[in-house]
Amino acid sequence: MTVNPADDLIQTRASRDLSFLDLVSIDQVTDKDFSLIMDVARAFRRHGTYKFDFNKGLSLMNAFFESSTRTMASFDLCAKQLSMDTSNLSSSSSSTTKGESYLDTALTLDSYNLKIITVRTREAGVPEFLARHVNAGIISAGDGWHEHPTQGLLDALTMLDHFKSTTLEGRTVTIVGDILHSRVFGSLVRLLKKLKATVRVAAPETLLPVGVENFGLTVYHDADAAITGADVVYALRVQEERGAAGFIPTLREYSKMYGISKRRLDLAKPDAILMHPGPVRRDIDVHSALVAVDERSHILQQVENGAAVRKALLWLMTSRLNGKKKEIVRK
Amino acid sequence: MTVNPADDLIQTRASRDLSFLDLVSIDQVTDKDFSLIMDVARAFRRHGTYKFDFNKGLSLMNAFFESSTRTMASFDLCAKQLSMDTSNLSSSSSSTTKGESYLDTALTLDSYNLKIITVRTREAGVPEFLARHVNAGIISAGDGWHEHPTQGLLDALTMLDHFKSTTLEGRTVTIVGDILHSRVFGSLVRLLKKLKATVRVAAPETLLPVGVENFGLTVYHDADAAITGADVVYALRVQEERGAAGFIPTLREYSKMYGISKRRLDLAKPDAILMHPGPVRRDIDVHSALVAVDERSHILQQVENGAAVRKALLWLMTSRLNGKKKEIVRK
Amino acid sequence: MTVNPADDLIQTRASRDLSFLDLVSIDQVTDKDFSLIMDVARAFRRHGTYKFDFNKGLSLMNAFFESSTRTMASFDLCAKQLSMDTSNLSSSSSSTTKGESYLDTALTLDSYNLKIITVRTREAGVPEFLARHVNAGIISAGDGWHEHPTQGLLDALTMLDHFKSTTLEGRTVTIVGDILHSRVFGSLVRLLKKLKATVRVAAPETLLPVGVENFGLTVYHDADAAITGADVVYALRVQEERGAAGFIPTLREYSKMYGISKRRLDLAKPDAILMHPGPVRRDIDVHSALVAVDERSHILQQVENGAAVRKALLWLMTSRLNGKKKEIVRK
Numbered sequence: 001m002t003v004n005p006a007d008d009l010i011q012t013r014a015s016r017d018l019s020f021l022d023l024v025s026i027d028q029v030t031d032k033d034f035s036l037i038m039d040v041a042r043a044f045r046r047h048g049t050y051k052f053d054f055n056k057g058l059s060l061m062n063a064f065f066e067s068s069t070r071t072m073a074s075f076d077l078c079a080k081q082l083s084m085d086t087s088n089l090s091s092s093s094s095s096t097t098k099g100e101s102y103l104d105t106a107l108t109l110d111s112y113n114l115k116i117i118t119v120r121t122r123e124a125g126v127p128e129f130l131a132r133h134v135n136a137g138i139i140s141a142g143d144g145w146h147e148h149p150t151q152g153l154l155d156a157l158t159m160l161d162h163f164k165s166t167t168l169e170g171r172t173v174t175i176v177g178d179i180l181h182s183r184v185f186g187s188l189v190r191l192l193k194k195l196k197a198t199v200r201v202a203a204p205e206t207l208l209p210v211g212v213e214n215f216g217l218t219v220y221h222d223a224d225a226a227i228t229g230a231d232v233v234y235a236l237r238v239q240e241e242r243g244a245a246g247f248i249p250t251l252r253e254y255s256k257m258y259g260i261s262k263r264r265l266d267l268a269k270p271d272a273i274l275m276h277p278g279p280v281r282r283d284i285d286v287h288s289a290l291v292a293v294d295e296r297s298h299i300l301q302q303v304e305n306g307a308a309v310r311k312a313l314l315w316l317m318t319s320r321l322n323g324k325k326k327e328i329v330r331k
Numbered sequence: 332m333t334v335n336p337a338d339d340l341i342q343t344r345a346s347r348d349l350s351f352l353d354l355v356s357i358d359q360v361t362d363k364d365f366s367l368i369m370d371v372a373r374a375f376r377r378h379g380t381y382k383f384d385f386n387k388g389l390s391l392m393n394a395f396f397e398s399s400t401r402t403m404a405s406f407d408l409c410a411k412q413l414s415m416d417t418s419n420l421s422s423s424s425s426s427t428t429k430g431e432s433y434l435d436t437a438l439t440l441d442s443y444n445l446k447i448i449t450v451r452t453r454e455a456g457v458p459e460f461l462a463r464h465v466n467a468g469i470i471s472a473g474d475g476w477h478e479h480p481t482q483g484l485l486d487a488l489t490m491l492d493h494f495k496s497t498t499l500e501g502r503t504v505t506i507v508g509d510i511l512h513s514r515v516f517g518s519l520v521r522l523l524k525k526l527k528a529t530v531r532v533a534a535p536e537t538l539l540p541v542g543v544e545n546f547g548l549t550v551y552h553d554a555d556a557a558i559t560g561a562d563v564v565y566a567l568r569v570q571e572e573r574g575a576a577g578f579i580p581t582l583r584e585y586s587k588m589y590g591i592s593k594r595r596l597d598l599a600k601p602d603a604i605l606m607h608p609g610p611v612r613r614d615i616d617v618h619s620a621l622v623a624v625d626e627r628s629h630i631l632q633q634v635e636n637g638a639a640v641r642k643a644l645l646w647l648m649t650s651r652l653n654g655k656k657k658e659i660v661r662k
Numbered sequence: 663m664t665v666n667p668a669d670d671l672i673q674t675r676a677s678r679d680l681s682f683l684d685l686v687s688i689d690q691v692t693d694k695d696f697s698l699i700m701d702v703a704r705a706f707r708r709h710g711t712y713k714f715d716f717n718k719g720l721s722l723m724n725a726f727f728e729s730s731t732r733t734m735a736s737f738d739l740c741a742k743q744l745s746m747d748t749s750n751l752s753s754s755s756s757s758t759t760k761g762e763s764y765l766d767t768a769l770t771l772d773s774y775n776l777k778i779i780t781v782r783t784r785e786a787g788v789p790e791f792l793a794r795h796v797n798a799g800i801i802s803a804g805d806g807w808h809e810h811p812t813q814g815l816l817d818a819l820t821m822l823d824h825f826k827s828t829t830l831e832g833r834t835v836t837i838v839g840d841i842l843h844s845r846v847f848g849s850l851v852r853l854l855k856k857l858k859a860t861v862r863v864a865a866p867e868t869l870l871p872v873g874v875e876n877f878g879l880t881v882y883h884d885a886d887a888a889i890t891g892a893d894v895v896y897a898l899r900v901q902e903e904r905g906a907a908g909f910i911p912t913l914r915e916y917s918k919m920y921g922i923s924k925r926r927l928d929l930a931k932p933d934a935i936l937m938h939p940g941p942v943r944r945d946i947d948v949h950s951a952l953v954a955v956d957e958r959s960h961i962l963q964q965v966e967n968g969a970a971v972r973k974a975l976l977w978l979m980t981s982r983l984n985g986k987k988k989e990i991v992r993k
Contacts, residue, residue, distance in 0.1 A: 049775050051719040051747070057382040059408055070770055071751045077721055077774055080747035085382070085411035087404045099609030106611055108401055108624055111634035112408055113379045133623075278770055279762035292769055292795075292992045303773035330623045388713040390739055416713070416742035418735045431941035438954055439732055439940055443739055444710050444964035464954075661954045 003046040004056045006054070008038045008091050012043040014041070016315050022131035022138040026152050027189040031209045034156075034194070035166070037312050041157055044315075045308035055082040058115040061089045063105065064141065065121045070278060070303070071150075075118050078276050078310040079229045084115070102126055103133060103331060110134040119143070129262060133331055137317045145209075150313065151277055152187030154305040156195060158298050159232055161305075164274050168197035174226045174268075176202045176258055177236030178244050180209050184236065189215045202226035202258065206247035223258050230268040234277045235260050235285045251284055260286045265296060273298045336378040337385070341644070343374040349647050352657045353462035355470040355485050357521040364499070365487075365525070368643050372488055375646075385646050386413040387453045389446040392420045394436065395472065396452045401609060401634070402472050402481075408451050409641040415446075432463060434662065441465040446649045450474070464662055468547075468648045473514045477542075481644065482608055484517030485637040487526060489629050490563055492636075493604050499528035505599075507533045507589055508567030508616060509575050511540050511605060515608045516556055520546045533557035533589065537578035553588050561599040562651035564614045565606045582615055591617045596627060604629045607627050667709040668716070671977070680978045683988045684793035684800040687814070687911075688814050688852040696818075697828070699974050703819055706743060706977075707970035716977050717744040720777040723751045725767065726803065727783045732940060732965070733803050733934050737780050740972040746777070764788055765795060765993065772796040777980045788798040795993055799979045804845045812975065813939055813967075815848030816967040821894055821965075824935050827859070830859035836888045836930075838864045839898030839921055839947060840906050842871050846898060846939045851877045862886035864920065868909035869900075885920050892930040896937045897922045899945045913946055922948045927958065935960045 016036045020028045029037070042271040060073050060079040067090055079086045089109070102121070109117055114136045119127040124144030142148040159168060179185050179201055192199050199217035201208070202225075220226035227233055238244045238254060250253045262308050265274055274290060274297045282288045290297055291315055345365045350361045360368070387518070390409040390495060393403050398421055410417045415485055420440070440448055445467045451460040455475030462469040473479040490499060491587050505525055510516050510532055530548035532539070533556075544550055551557035569585060571577045579585045596605055605628045613619045621628055678698045682690045686818045693698070695698070722732050722741040728751055741748045764783070771779055781789040786806030793800040804810040821830060835854055841847050841863055854861050861879035863870070864887075868964045875881055882888035889895055900906045900916060910916045927936055936952060944950045952959050 011965045049719055049721050049747070049777075057412075059380050059382055059412070061404065061408075069751055069767070071750060073723065073771070074774065075721075077747055080749075081719075081721070084407055085380070087407045087411075089400055091403060101613055104609070104611050104613065104622065105400070107631055108634050109404070111631045112405065112638055113635070115380075115872070192825055280766050282763055282766065291766065300769055300773045303770050304775070382992060388743075390711050390743070392735065392739075401763055416711070416739055418738045420731055420741075432944060435940070435942050435944065435953065436731070438962055439965050440735070442962045443736065443969055444966070446711075 006052060007300065008046065009040065009043050009052070009054075012039050013316075017319055017320055017322050017324070018079045022127075023149050023313060023317070024128040024131055024138060024140040024143075024189045025147050026149050026194070027062050029153075029194075036316065037093045037153055037309065038157055038160065039152075040312040040316060041044065041305065041308040044311040045304065049077075049081055052082050052315075055079070055084040055318055057114070058318055059085045059112065060116045060118070060314070061088070061109050061112070061114050062118045062141070063109060063120075064088070064090050065102070065119070065126075066142070068120055068142065069198065071120065074306050075141065075310055078307055079116075079314055084314070087105070093328045095169065095270055102130065109147060110136050112153065113127045115313060128328050132329055135326060135328060137326070138318070139239075139313060145181055145183055145186065147186040148183040149187045149189075150309055151184050151305065152191040154302055154309045155188055155234070155275065155277070156191050157305045157309060158274070158275065158302050160195075162298065163231070168192060168195040169230040172200060172229060173232040173234060174200040174202060174230040175234045175236065176223055176226065176260065178207045178238045179212060180204045180247070181206045181239040181244050182236050184259050188234070200226045202253070204248060204257070207244065224264060226268055227264055231274060233260060233268050235267060235274070236276070237279065237281055237285050255284045258282055260290060262287060262289055262294070265290060265294070272296060273301060275302060278303065335381060336381045337660075338376065340371065340383070340385075341376050343370050344647075346652055347605070348651055348653050348655070352648070353458075353470040353481050353657065354460040354644060355462055355469060355474075356478050356517045357480050357525070359618045360427055360480070360484075362411045364523035367647065368484055368640065369488055369491065372484075372636065372649060375642040376566070376635065380412055383413050383646075386410070386415040386446070386649055389649055390416045390418070390443065390447050391447045391449070391645070392440050393417065393449045393472070394440060394451075395419070395421050396433070396450070396457075397473070399473065402451065405637050409638055410447075410645055411646055413639055413642060414643070417480040433461065437461045437465050441467050447645060453461040453506065461544060462659055466657060466659060468649070468657070469481075470644060473608040476512055476514055476517065478517040478521075479514040481637065481640055482515050483522040485633055485640045486519055486565070486606065486608070487522050488636045488640060489606065489633050490604070492527075493629065494512075494562070494661055499523065500563040501531045503531060503560060504563040504565060505531040505533060505563045506567065506596070507557065507591065509538045509569045510543060511538045511578070512569050512570040512575050519565065520548065531561065532556045532563065535579055535588070538575065552569075553597060555598055557597055559598045562598050562603050563606060564596060566604060567608070568610065568612055568616050586615045590615055591621060593618060593620055593625070594623070596621060603627060606630060606633060609634065667712045667787060670703050670708065671702065671705065671714070671716075674701050675978075676873040677983055678982050679982055679986070681978070683856065683986065684789075684961065685811050685975060685979070686790040686793055686800060686805075687809050688811050688849045691811070691815075691856075697832045698978065699815055700768060700819055700822065702974035702978060703815075703967065703970040706973040707966065711739075711743055714744050714977075717741070717746045717980055718786065719978055720975070721747045721749070722778045722780070723771050723774070723776050723795040724748065724765065724780045724803070725771060726750070727764070727781070727788075728804070730782055730804065733782065737803065737969050737972055739800075740969055741778075741976055744946070744973060744976055746976070747765060764792065768792045768796050772798050794991055797988060797990060799988070801975060807843055807845055807848065807850040807857055809852075809939070810845040811849045812968065812971055813846050814853040814969045816938065817850055817896070817939070818853050818938060819967045819971060820964050821935070822857075824960065825893070830854065833893040834860045834862060835894040835896060836862045836864060836874050836892040837896045837898065838885055838888065838922065839873060840869045841865045842869045842909070843900050843901040843906050850896065851879065862888045862892065866910060866916070866919070868977075877959060886926060886929055889926055890929045893929050893934050894937060895934060896926060897924060898939070900944055901945050916943070917946045921946055922952060924949060924956070926952055927956070936959060936962060937961060940965065
């Protein structure tokens with residue numbers, strides 16, 4: 001018996017609604033929200049690129065004031081697969097270059113009666129600020145070094161599926177690399193703590209934010225020690241474009257100290273997985289022999305899960321079943 | 332009783348056709364055209380982002396040789412909401428950088444059997460020139476300092492709706508700011524004269540084109556005097572990217588002399604409205620306390636009306652009911 | 663009796679399949695493939711921009727690591743006219759600027775479950791390399807100075823239609839201009855040989871690749887002699903952006919020696935046609951009086967045929983009727 005994809009989604013959802021109307025931080029995601037998103041994302045994943053009618057007549061704008069290939073393309077295609085009309089605004093074409101404020105750009109977009117605006121900015125806090133002032137639902141697609149909530153959710157989905165579990169209790173996740181400049185870290189660590197994982201970070205002192213231990217994690221400077229016995233090895237990219245290269249002696253030395261090689265990955269548990277948010281810098285962050293070849297690598301699975309999570313959010317955020325309206329402040 | 336949106340549009344149109352096949356200047360818009368566009372735009376506005384099947388199987392290209400966030404996104408989403416297939420060509424990616432002429436780029440696009448090409452250029456007159464040589468309908472999305480006809484139409488819709496009238500007879504519209512570099516002014520003043528408004532402009536001598544009084548308007552250098560008793564205060568942006576800053580002493584002084592503050596707006600009539608074509612430069616063109624907060628500001632209403640006017644044009648220009656074919660010249 | 667467009671396509675196809683799953687070189691195109699593509703392209707051309715449901719639920723990404731207005735827009739609109747969801751990745755926004763390899767960008771895109779990825783790169787061989795490693799079908803949209811297979815196919819369609827024939831046996835095709843830097847030449851010459859045409863090239867010694875005569879053609883340095891008695895005069899663009907200007911004394915002299923003027927074209931056979939892959943540099947490659955005016959010019963017909971050929975490929979490559987699955991290698 002084949003199941004109609006739309007029916008599968010509707011049954012999986014089971015009349016549940018999210019508690020939030022904008023998603024700018026993992027802190028907004030309640031336990032109920034989280035399990036709803038995971039369930040619905042898995043259902044979307046079952047149906048690949050099947051075109052759903054759910055969001056027909058609704059429009060989405062990707063407002064990327066900082067460019068990002070993969071995230072913009074992912075939101076764009078996900079929205080289209082839900083029958084949304086989409087348009088993309090990228091940094092170079094934006095009116096902000098004519099002296100317009102983020103707020104006015106967002107208010108203008110909002111006047112097109114959009115349902116969702118995804119926002120990426122170089123500065124932390126902009127998506128949250130905009131969310132208070134526009135009618136459209138705002139989804140942060142990354143703000144400064146702060147958060148990237150859909151990345152956190154897809155990472156959680158990837159881990160939970162691998163371990164066939166609903167929590168990460170008893171699991172150790174080791175995050176290696178440029179913690180300081182990483183918005184991915186900001187969302188990931190919040191979610192890992194929520195899921196009760198033990199978190200270790202391994203980085204040179206210069207690539208760690210002040211007070212990082214307040215998240216309730218253990219800091220290592222020795223990558224081998226940090227990875228030994230881990231269930232998940234999560235490598236981050238050295239963000240040279242955000243100035244990371246100034247914080248380390250050379251990329252060669254960094255790679256030797258913190259890059260994930262086969263030898264280093266073998267220190268983790270036998271069923272451990274390797275993750276990376278992409279774009280990967282081969283042989284600096286992660287050795288070429290691991291990225292797409294080693295079966296422990298879940299890097300491409302993360303990308304696929306990203307599409308599933310984003311479709312889940314686009315559907316759930318736009319099709320509220322039980323009331324709750326957004327209140328905004330004009331400024 | 333709910334009305335089917337498509338039926339509402341068709342009834343509103345009532346078998347009327349536009350007189351033009353390309354829209355490059357407000358001078359082409361007859362009185363009949365104008366009332367048809369206003370009626371149909373209001374009908375589209377009633378139905379928000381509802382997806383109509385009207386233009387299914389028709390394609391549109393946004394050929395923006397000069398970049399413009401808001402106008403391109405507006406045409407793009409409007410076309411999609413009519414089920415058109417759209418593609419965007421922006422200045423940076425254009426073959427004109429490989430030495431191709433505007434004409435050949437347009438002829439090439441035309442060979443894709445597009446129905447509409449929107450054109451924005453730095454140079455005045457290009458849309459009109461292209462319209463004579465391609466089969467697709469050309470809509471000017473702004474050419475140099477000349478015209479921006481869809482902006483003029485959306486401005487007219489905004490004013491007429493506020494005053495619940497079909498003309499602006501007896502109304503005074505004061506346009507303040509950088510008249511010289513403004514394509515918006517070019518379309519607006521033509522339409523205001525057509526609608527019988529009394530027009531005042533307020534700008535420093537250096538930001539006024541030679542012979543501006545030939546439009547049949549009164550020139551002021553004192554913004555307060557120009558705004559006193561006005562029904563509409565229409566602020567324009569200082570177009571620094573077109574060199575405006577070289578024409579005024581400092582932005583600070585400009586703002587003090589011509590920026591719209593609450594005190595200055597209070598000089599207008601009690602039911603006056605404030606307008607601006609965007610992007611707004613807060614605290615230079617218009618004070619922050621007015622832009623999105625003051626109820627006299629119709630700036631965001633203009634954006635929404637822009638979508639309505641553009642959908643009306645895209646539908647009316649592509650679905651001719653009573654014959655009339657375009658004749659073109661090959662060059 | 664009107665024929666339903668979808669039925670027309672299906673009847674024209676007659677249960678035939680292509681032999682290839684990726685298209686990166688004309689060398690892959692068998693005689694059967696070729697006649698299938700020609701037949702289906704003509705059928706698509708009969709129906710203009712009609713929107714087919716054939717590829718609904720399938721997604722395409724244009725991954726253009728080198729920018730190209732016309733080719734990207736053509737693939738984009740063609741895919742949409744088959745109801746595909748499309749997204750565009752252009753050089754400036756790509757993660758390759760963050761140090762990601764072409765391979766990882768392609769693997770990432772592949773994880774979105776795309777059906778087709780079109781690839782354009784500055785470097786020769788990249789599409790072929792990627793084709794071996796991703797699940798999506800790869801269509802080369804031009805790689806370095808190597809090949810541009812869809813251009814070759816649309817050129818063949820244009821010639822065969824003009825001569826109402828299935829081969830070019832007994833026909834002489836003269837290719838004039840910058841052979842060295844031309845990817846168009848690479849695909850064109852392979853196809854011309856396959857179709858049994860006699861091929862002449864006319865170019866200054868500096869704009870000819872070493873060993874070009876190995877393709878089985880005659881080299882001329884005198885354009886008049888090369889064009890005399892030709893059935894097709896195919897002009898190429900001087901690719902200044904790839905450094906061609908360094909190989910010739912001046913553009914003025916080049917134009918005098920190799921530009922196609924009316925006088926020069928008159929040396930060809932009376933029913934000869936003029937072709938150019940675009941973008942044309944008027945009065946350097948081809949005289950203005952010929953480009954869009956002279957009835958021998960088929961330059962715009964080439965563009966229209968490009969859409970037809972691309973739709974044929976997008977449909978045939980994504981809808982395999984008789985099995986055959988892609989095998990990929992992870993790297």
